[in-house]
Amino acid sequence: MSEGSEIVGIAARGDGIASDGRHQPLTAPGDRLRADGGITRGPHHREPPCRHFPECGGCTLQHLDDASYATYLHDRVASALAQHGLSTEIRAPILSPPKTRRRATLHAERRGRQVLLGFTESKSHRLVDVYQCEILHPDLFALLQPLRGLLAAMLPRSRRADIHLTLADQGADILIKGVEADGLANAEALTSFAARHNLARLTIDEGLGPEPRWEPDPVTVTLGGVPVALPPGAFLQATQEGQDALSSAARGICEGAATVADLFAGLGTLSLIHAPKTKVYAAEASRDAVMSLKAAANAAQRPVFTDHRDLYRRPLTVEELNRFDAVILDPPRAGAQEQMRNLADAMPRIAYISCNPSTFSRDAAILCEGGYMLEWVQPVGQFRWSTHVELATSFRRQSSE
Template sequence: MGDTQALDVARLGAQGDGVADTASGPVFVPFALPGERVQADVRGERGRLIAIMTASPDRIAPVCRHFTHCGGCAVQHIRMPAYLAWKREMVVAAFAARGIDAPIAHVASVGLGARRRAAFSARRTGRGVVLGFHEAKGVDIVDVQECPVTASAIVRALPGLRRLAEPLMSRRAPGRVVVTLAANGLDVAIEDVPGDPPPEVREFLAREAAALKLARLTISGDTLYQATVPAVRFGTANVVLPARSFLQAAPAAEAEMVRLVTQAVGEARRVVDLFCGMGTITFPLAQRAPVLAVDGDKQAVAALQSAAKRTPGLKPIEAKLRDLFREPLSARELLGFDAAVFDPPRAGAATQAALLAESSVKTIAAVSCNPATLARDARILLDGGYKLERVTPIDQFLYSPHIEAVAVFRR
């Protein structure tokens, strides 16, 4: 047992915990809100909420029965204005840490049911297979019956997904069931499966996949069942979805990113799209200008190239396979481009940003899922002579501590 204390919560931390300042340092209390006085069991810098003595006027009832037990969401219990202010402050703080007084816009947020991709964990237990997300503060899997942030088509499929997972899961280690709502159906990938399923199990899975009307079912990367080729729409292009490929989680957030980037690029005559993936931004850009699209993912680049050949009415797209972490585009290679877009993984693109800072590109639009690395890359560009025009936070992962952003730079 820890020490039971009455704490006054001052603010929300980066992970959504309430933070109380005490004589021995900050104490982080999950599910407590700023302005609340709470009773908590304190162990070091962590506190377990026992009771709310004085509730915040921003406290509301959560939208999901699993909240506080399931670790998928951190902050369903706060009114939307306070929630969005917290999300925006994360971006403000990240830029401030790099000495940047950034023009941060209001947060663009998605609604309930917006998420088209969910990565569930699954494990066999004495009561059958559990399928869901890990506990908020534990290692067990919460067997979810609902998920208000996820697309209803995925939630409706949960019972069938359990049937698919049942013959594949072990008690020793959890597997993963990744579900994507493509434009033409559900694409299900089951990963971390022990061994190769025997023929009778494969036949059972194919029957279940057909009964669920899945577009595709893959097991450890191998296609076991396919009724149609899963595809997504980027601009006017219909792009075939490779197995294990990256896709923005919420179409509404993706659309806002594309809008902000295309607006920033404007009437540029030639654009380079760095870390282009399957062409999320490439295809909308190519409706206006020729695009060089570069990425290190072989499957993604192949999907982009194939879709470009099939899509009429676009300006020329040149797709290039290249690891931009090991071999970023040089300032010389960037000659002739009016605008550049980069959308790297969470680690950011410091080396590529440094070479962009040496270039003559007039406009840069940076898309990021990590405000800290975005701010670091922004510092590099600013030191290279660019001006930061605006930063727009995008709340793609509703009720989570994650925040995306689009930043626009001009020279």
């Protein structure tokens, strides 16, 4: 490696890219690689705030300042688009602040008498026992040490348990998967733990499905001003700030639409953001999510028609799509390639929300080939200091004139 090579960018997986083309982990733009193998830090290299960095895989880019992290998210999007011959306005990324993650999955395992609870190492299955976290909401992080005590009596020695933490309207919601909690002693321990820490709900999944053991009041999450029942372990945007950014973008794209289709609707994050009289069709494959959204919309007297529908096996047809003024899509990481083919022949404006720039760009190319214009992309960094980037995007049918 040449002496004085400068880090000029960050690769997709987080390594620094030197001016001679080589990759160097844990470097920031402006760092210089010395001939002795050391690194001279540049103006964008910050001191990571967490003592578990870089071993913990919860964050991989804590050594970047906000400016270079935002540039990284921008470049991820631009690179993915370029691979499909696309370009457009890429807006300044919206970053969620530290300690705002309201949903996370941690792992627990026993080592001798000790219970380890945390995230796995980057590119490894080894568990890091977390005693500091700069991404989790403080109300969730405060439960980690008490959870170690609770799990000490019921954690199996031969396998790892998963701990799903979510902040609901009523407080912390915990789902523990992979433990056996039969018997009076375990029941009393769970009840005592939940009451002592004012949990909204405590659920155990021994392998046959979630079974709530503590839920004083029905657990909800407020979406678009409407409280929606939250099934245990249900998907929720990782931060409130990230949800607000994505919702604001989708609402702006659909402004003025009398009828909207929300595809891959989940609990209704993007179904309930519209004017109260907007007619919304919400399609989702998860039955629990569909039932929660239907009940919430009915209670709030919102004109939302829910459809329990697997859009991978049965995407909306062109005829169905043309009944709507606007379509919102928020598919899983695999994207929505089959649905794109029908959308490319339809006429509504489109708001596409994505958690994967690569599959989004593939889908976007199908729409653009069908006559749509990609107006802009709004990156959203709600998984702070990770290589994960969310997108909100706007498509409009190009004029035939």
